[in-house]
Amino acid sequence: MNEPQTTSQLASAISSEVMIEIVDMNKWYGQFHVLKDINLTVHKGERIVICGPSGSGKSTLIRCVNALEEHQEGQITVDGILLGKNLKNLDHIRTEVGMVFQNFNLFPHLTILENLTLGPVWVRKMSKAEATETAMMYLERVKIPEQADKYPGQMSGGQQQRVAIARSLCMSPKIMLFDEPTSALDPEMIKEVLDVMVDLADTGMTMIVVTHEMGFAKTIADEVIFMDEGDIVERNKPEAFFGNPEHERTQKFLSQIL
Amino acid sequence: MAIVTKEKTAERPAPISETSVFGWMRKNLFSSAFNTLLTLFTLYIVYLTLSGVFTWGIVDATFIADNRRECYDNSLTGACWAGVIAWFDNIFYGRYPRDEIWRINFGLFLLVLWMAPLWMAKVRGKVLIGATVVGLYPFLAGYLFAGGDKGLFMQVMISAAIVAFAINMGNMLTGLFKNVGLNTFLINLAGQSKASDKTRRNVLLGMFGIAFVAVYIWQMGWTAERVGWTRWGGLFLTLVISGIGIASSLPGGILLALGRRSKLPVVRILSTGFIEVFRSVPLITVLFMATTMFPLFMPEGFVLNKLVQVIIAVVLFNACYMAEIVRAGLQAIPKGQSEGAHTIGLGYWGTMGLIVMPQALKHMIPNIVGNIIGLLKDTTLVSIIGLFDLLGMLRSISKDVPWLGLHKEPLIFGAILFFIICFSMSKYSRHLEVKLSAGEKH
Ligand SMILES: Nc1ncnc2c1ncn2[C@@H]1O[C@H](COP(=O)(O)OP(=O)(O)OP(=O)(O)O)[C@@H](O)[C@H]1O
């Protein structure tokens, strides 16, 4: 299986510093080979979009990056730290890597403000006042500061997802992972979440986004990755990826969703 | 389309069957001849029963008498409550020395005061208050009830409990009258409100440290007279056993449940085995085993008194039942919650303590209270192995010479007592459930 190698032409926003390096990584669920010989390098400030059919291993791949899942073979290095069985490393990685889920995973028993300050206060040992200030700043940035005292259950899906993004940002992560952040949302709410993500991309955050929003991918992606059955099939600049897909599996997939 | 309703339709009162008592009765009780007959028949049965009970228990009953003979002389068909009344002290306090009974009442009073802030909306730090009730109060109360020499450990725990109690009361007062926690109040008093977090913490720790030393020195000056556990009994003993059972079975159950879901095989297998063994054996068997077999496993010369053995058995037994309740509650929380917690860097205990447990406990309240009620009632089994708890006391009335053979009245009295306690607990749990689920809408 040959991955079509594309020599990555780094755009100006991208530094040469490597943020994530995955080398010959393999993962199994029991007997099922989910991820096969994955090699991937992500530089600081780079924005990667991952797409592919359902069950191709996209979620699993990014969950391996923040150690929510264990991999069995190969190496994953995040921000210079090798992921392994060392628990201290794992704790460190989780504070440096933010993640946004399809189902938001907000804490329903806490108010929005408490959702946002929990990590900074308990993990970063920030004072409550300072954490509140940071939280309000990020709520401002995702455009819902007036909802701070509500509970997640009282908000729309789009608002909840923006809170989830703000919650991750409050930990000042170096990398943000997004797993289909808009696929549980009604169409009219997708845009408000994507807008927030575009804003975030503007700030130079390193991002890996699993999504099927192709318009969004064209706007922000430095590169698009196509996965199928546990392989990274194709990796390319968005124009080339959408305009002139090389692999036939990519062509077939794109013809289905576009 | 044509206009259907031109004017706004005026509101009319609901039909009589929906609003008045008579309407309701006509609809539900007397809607047909057969229904009417059934209603009248049921009412007659209820009347017969209640009037019988009323005549026996109140109208024909004897309340003042010196022995059972006098009861009979007064009325042959009525209850003899005089026997129960004469035994009131025994029923509530067992054979606790009569001069020392104030210690039990005082202990109970302390508990009420200690827990009172939990119900006050304005008071902060409820988790800490709850933790000290479970972790420190039992030592203070235990010494108050048992007395005797204080070992070093007991001296430390008693002093800590007294300091915690004082802090708790101070915190309650500042919360009620000044609307701030005691910590903020003290910091302001010391003029340190602008200082850094660290200095403020040190100032507080300093103050509490001084208080602890003062209390420690003070408590060295007195001891309470020793009252052996064999003199404990009645409702007091029932409450001691079930109180300790309740206070420790929940934390124990949480640990066992977490153990059963642990990723470490040894912890998991041990917890599972422990839970399954205790759940497959009746409590009475566990009690017998605890009192007869436990001593065999203990080192030579190490004698645990029977009460402690019984309490250990009750705690272990109920912790296992709690564990299964907690496990069910934990399973109801979606996996996404702990994943969300992990991504903001919370470790295992942070995730459990801040995210998963608080949500799970809310779902578990009805089952937990159900279990607590069961525990309270099950403690009556200790009367079988020779402790004089409430039931044991009630049954010994019939062996007391003046009241020889008086069985019915004490047992009915006990049933009423248990009903009052258990029914109010279950009512309260219902209230709690409604209150907690009203706070947040999903
Ligand atoms: N915990 C698990 N245990 C066993 N198999 C799993 C587990 N999680 C995922 N899988 C399987 O691994 C494969 C890849 O799953 P993954 O969730 O990574 O796919 P995906 O590309 O994110 O798909 P989707 O677009 O549906 O989210 C799927 O076939 C899935 O059934």
Ligand SMILES: [Mg+2]
């Ligand atoms: Mg997925």
